[in-house]
Amino acid sequence: MANGWSIIIGLVVVVVASVAAWFLSPKGETQTIWRSSLILSFASCYMMWAITLLAQLHPLIKPRRGDLTNHSAHES
Numbered sequence: 921m922a923n924g925w926s927i928i929i930g931l932v933v934v935v936v937a938s939v940a941a942w943f944l945s946p947k948g949e950t951q952t953i954w955r956s957s958l959i960l961s962f963a964s965c966y967m968m969w970a971i972t973l974l975a976q977l978h979p980l981i982k983p984r985r986g987d988l989t990n991h992s993a994h995e996s
Contacts, residue, residue: 927970934966 941958945951 926973930966930969934962937962 938959941962942955945954945958
């Protein structure tokens with residue numbers, strides 16, 4: 921099960937991947953485009969993953985089960 925450390929571990933992985941993309945991008949005229957594309961892709965994927973994970977860990981609306989019946993209505 922996911923916990924609070926998942927966000928930190930994911931951030932470390934994204935930072936390591938971004939640093940690797942910075943140094944390992946192919947040299948040439950398009951080096952800036954490669955770097956920007958890879959780092960922005962890593963950051964965007966991390967943000968989407970983190971938002972989705974946090975929304976599941978701490979939902980804004982508490983889910984209710986629909987298959988439960990109201991006991992007070994049946995006790996009369």
